Amino acid sequence: MSLISMDAPGRETLLMGNEAIARGALEAGISVAAAYPGNPSSEIIGSLAEVAKELGLYVEWSVNEKVALEVAAAAATSGLNALVAMKQNGLNVASDFLLNLNMTGIRGGLVVVVCDDPAGISSTNEEDSRVFAKLADLPLLEPSTFGEAKEMVRYAFEVSRAIENVCIVRSVTRISHARGNVILGPLPSTRPVPYFDTTRSFSALPPSATHPVAHRRLNQAAEMFAESHFNSYCGPATPELLVIACGAGVMFAGEAIDLLGLESRVGLLKIGTTWPLPEKLILDHLRTAEKVLFAEEVDPVLETNVKALFADHNHQLPRITFFGKKSGTIPDLGELSPGLMNRVLANLTGTAVPHVDPEYAESARDALENFSPFRSLAFCPGCPHRASFWAIKKALALDGRNGVLFGDIGCYGLGFLPTGFRQPKTLHAMGSGAGMASGFGKLHDLGATQPALTVCGDSTFYHAAIPALINGLHHRSNFLMAILDNSATAMTGFQPHPGSPVDAMGDPAPPVPLEGLCAAMGIKTLIRDPFDLDEASMTIFELMQEPGTKVLILRQECALVRAKKAPRRYRVHVDPLKCIGEECGCNRFCTRVFRCPGLNWDVSAGKAVIDEAICAGCGVCADLCPRGAIVKESA
């Protein structure tokens, strides 16, 4: 039994924010959940998938976020409650459908949970999804604790069913990927049977008719939000400074007020219904304040909307000085933190931040500067991507025409770092490497002489690279797509994808093979093992010499997935008699250039060593050592 399906109302337990969100959806009686994995959102659908069979739900890892939303919308136009979850980039992908679905509405409950990643801890970009709520005329809620995340998702379904439109819940990394106490509520025992009422249609056309309906539904949400207990105030009746906060900002601001002893001077207005705003509540509090500070993550969304409200009502309100992202008081990017909120509140109230012993502080600074060596991100020990990038590097060098490798999204996105020998030269969105390679491969008609290559993971291929590959093929673009097929959506937690033999719920599923798809398009498609470095690099080189669009599948299972089910392939060690260390002309080739974390350089002996606690036993380094000093023995 899983924690999130536990039928124990009233029990208080530790849940991850994403599990709390999943539990909230279960308590709301969802029947369907879908997503494409993306951190920090992946565990929402991951945990629902684990309990799907036990509870009689349908849960899937969809091919991409737009399809996930469409799958959920099918359920929600058939009277069911459905949840779809995604990271900020995912909402970009799903937005085309979302901005039409909002016009037709639904006939069940549909909640879109979007998990933003302030500071891009596990993302290529940083963006604020809340602007989509305004763009789409849809209501948006923001939880500020784990328990509230659960309650809010349950409530979001109430809102969605009441207004017959989508309700968005915005979480952030510090809610989704944090854990805390959650009190479980009751689980429903029955779910409706899906039925699509064909007497009613859902057409966004004509917008002149549907857009006013979307506005009316949003106004209905505003009425519900006006009295919501997700908005609350804590502090004196006339605070010297009013902090208006949402999301994780509420926790950080609350703690800073405590730490600085400002409870009698500073008020905290917590907003959970970020769009549309609870206007009366906010106006009531603006009347009491001359200084207002906003605490929110990424863009000044709450700030801008409150200021617009202030402008509309300025004749009834006092003169207010606003502090936030526009004033530069809070940075207009990145995360909030307790330290930042302490400093800001101390400055605005003239309070001293608690004293730090200067001698200790000096020694601590020394610890950071001289005793904490920086840790670059690197591919895992035994990761096939390290071998694939090595083969690509070798082929590009052999080819000698300064070929360009267009990168893509996944673990192999780290390829632009030394761990991937800095081979990819671009990194943007899912599938964009293939699209750019398709474009660059046409520049040969205009005189370009550099070969075009792209790398793309197996999951990314299904998600977004197929249209670009078709585009390149049809336009006779000259490029090679190397599909780094590690049989998993590895970056986000090894979720299955359409090439997998199982689905999210663990049922057998017909795999849609990469090579079959490419062959059906009529593309020359070869398959190689990246651990066979010579064969892989020669194949890349040869394919680069051929005109047109080509595919090379570099197939080798993710080292972390393999480690869970199979023993090491090889026992690897360095023969100290053969490794002549600094005397060798290789200049520490294995550790300086190949840089696998399983290798190390024993400074005192002046030789390479293998760290047995780290080595995954792939054996690739044994094939690279110019003196054959690294020995691999079948384990």
Place this chain on the structure above:
Amino acid sequence: MEKDPYNVVVTGVGGQGNVLASQLIGAILVEKGLKVTIGETYGASQRGGSVMSHVRISEKRQYGPLIPSRCADLVLALEPSEAARVLGEFGNPATISVVNTRPVYPVDVISGDLTYPDIDRLFEKVRSLSAKTYFLPATDRALELGSPILANIILMGAAAGAGLLPITEDDLARAITERISASKVDINRTAFRVGAELVKETNGG
């Protein structure tokens, strides 16, 4: 807990299991009626980066998932230079540290771009930033038990054995049964005991 909130940092390198250790600590303490918040940074957890979990324990309220600077009460470090990194930002003169002695070299050190600090001076630095420090050969003992990943449970056992966390072997067994698998209980019980015994041999100085 004597201090409220009691702030614990569990730190290490991706793949060492610190996220799991903090989750087990949190789950056990919530069952004991405490409010626990855990902040985790693991976007890059399996990929060689530093990984830290902040565990905040309180009888009164649900604290935010990040410990303010200089406010750690206990540091559980699976790697010694990570102990220095955490003490550098979160340590204070009252912080107690439990530290695995085995280094995991950053790729930048492996490549020769950086050097790893001299191990004796590193230990001295960690000791000087802590009110009390327990150094343990947790990975070596975990390898003897069959898997380096058990170092996290050994450290937990050590912290409990030193009276720094109100957790018993039976608490751990229950949490592992509920959250991981009953089949993993025995080996984790053993690791927990190894930690508790090791810490008694160590003269926390």
